[in-house]
Amino acid sequence: MKIGDLARKTGLATSKIRFYERIGLLKTVDRRPNGYRTYPPQAVMILGLITTAQRAGFTLDEIRVLLPSDLTHWDHTALMDALTRKVADIEALQARLAQSKVHLLHLIEDIQARPADMDCAANAHRVLTNIITEPPGDLTVTSDDIRLLDKTDRRQSVNSGPRKKAALP
Numbered sequence: 001m002k003i004g005d006l007a008r009k010t011g012l013a014t015s016k017i018r019f020y021e022r023i024g025l026l027k028t029v030d031r032r033p034n035g036y037r038t039y040p041p042q043a044v045m046i047l048g049l050i051t052t053a054q055r056a057g058f059t060l061d062e063i064r065v066l067l068p069s070d071l072t073h074w075d076h077t078a079l080m081d082a083l084t085r086k087v088a089d090i091e092a093l094q095a096r097l098a099q100s101k102v103h104l105l106h107l108i109e110d111i112q113a114r115p116a117d118m119d120c121a122a123n124a125h126r127v128l129t130n131i132i133t134e135p136p137g138d139l140t141v142t143s144d145d146i147r148l149l150d151k152t153d154r155r156q157s158v159n160s161g162p163r164k165k166a167a168l169p
Contacts, residue, residue, distance in 0.1 A: 006039045010047045017047065023060065025050055027069055042071060057086055107131070 007014045020026040030038045053063045066082055068074055110130055114123040
């Protein structure tokens with residue numbers, strides 16, 4: 001099948017299909033004398049595996065190592081080890097995110113606990129002093145953690161709505 005047909009069947013852009021071919025993830029490509037690429041029916045499955053693995057948090061390099069050149073020759077042990085490691089990575093990320101959430105909820109609570117006779121600036125000073133004197137536990141989020149988040153999750157966590165300058169209560 002031609003690249004346009006493959007793009008329609010997979011929902012991927014032709015540029016992404018060419019990219020996967022260029023980096024060696026999609027190896028079952030033939031070139032006709034006229035220069036057109038042709039793909040076997042199994043290319044649909046390979047591209048589906050690649051996109052599913054990416055959504056699960058695997059990098060392209062990890063996928064390259066796991067994806068056999070022939071779909072009938074999977075390395076069961078390597079696949080199971082990689083899947084188990086990825087689940088452990090996700091669980092570690094969830095634990096760090098839960099810590100971050102608790103810290104942020106505590107911060108919100110502290111901000112909202114402003115005494116009635118205290119202005120915003122004094123409250124901000126009070127809250128910042130509390131943060132400095134009672135630092136949270138280890139809340140480090142690594143680039144690997146961010147990579148595990150789906151692109152939609154990253155957009156939502158970074159763009160949680162229109163940006164407005166807001167004063168502390």
